[in-house]
Amino acid sequence: MTGDSPSDRRGAALAALRGAVRANPLITTGGLIALLIVVVALLAPLLAPYPADAGSATHPEIALQAPSAHHLFGTDQVGRDVLSRVLYGARVSPLVALFVLVIACAVGIPLGVAAGYFGGLADEVIMRITDVFLAFPPLLLALAFATVLPASLTSLTIAISITWWPWYARLIRGQAASVAGRPYVEACRALGIQRWRILLRHVLPNSVTPLIVQVSLDFGGVILTASALSFLGLGAQDPTPDWGLMIAEGDAYFSTQWWLVTFPGLAILLTALAFNVLGDGLRDVLDPRRPLTPGKPLTSRRSLIPRRFPIPRRPPIR
Secondary structure, three states: OOOOOHHHHHHHHHHHHHHHHHHOHHHHHHHHHHHHHHHHHHOHHHHOOOHHHHOOOOOHHHOOOOOOOOOOOOEOOOOOEHHHHHHHHOOOHHHHHHHHHHHHHHHHHHHHHHHHHHOHHHHHHHHHHHHHHHOOOHHHHHHHHHHHOOOOHHHHHHHHHHHHHHHHHHHHHHHHHHHHOOHHHHHHHHOOOOHHHHHHHHHOOOOOHHHHHHHHHHHHHHHHHHHHHHHOOOOOOOOOOOHHHHHHHHHHHOOOOOHHHHHHHHHHHHHHHHHHHHHHHHHHHHOOOOOOOOOOOOOOHHHHOOOOOOOOOOOOOO
């Protein structure tokens, strides 16, 4: 028996994770950009040169001014500073995406775990309902729900959440069904451990790794969907500094006042790209079928975790 303490095992796991991050620059790049967006959202009142322009303030005398030293991103059709509104927009679009993913996970994870673990009738009912939602393109289905609901950020969040949870239920269901058939879960059942303890302590923790990667990849997709619905007038309403709404308002002036559309569009592009890159990096690190370092032979991630007991070796055949 080895003398590894819990702190030694945690230290070894953290060292392995740091090595994987250093070997994969995608995580560093995506993480830094995502962190920058979060910092901008938190410090928007301090960074914005004209904080009042993020609200209902108007300045008709300086409307549609080109980028200059006083207004780095120019002004919009009512004289509001575009830079200030883009900075405050980091508090709107990413927050909508966060709430959508939290709601989708809160609905999809329990349903997927229940379907995968119990199987039978519960699995059939849940998966058939999931198939009904997955039969429609998510943007089209979100558009239908957003049309019925009153135009607001709350309605936008609900409409996208309704279309997003089936993907997570389907993903978790497959993982939970695989974990439920493993020997250690069968041993727990044989010992008479309660089902809810098996689900919470064994099935769920061993099923969420693909979901973590998928959520990070979906963050950018949710932002694009929310921006598209706001562009169509089904999401945020003026004077909310939403990036999609800013593009919709500047669409009529794009041929002459290019900055009204360009800078909010770049903000959407940068945010979506950051979380897509971060998701790709997490997939490379967490996927046990991929090598940690390019050019090195494929090894299992399990080898990075120190073992409490030595692995018995087969005696040589004489």
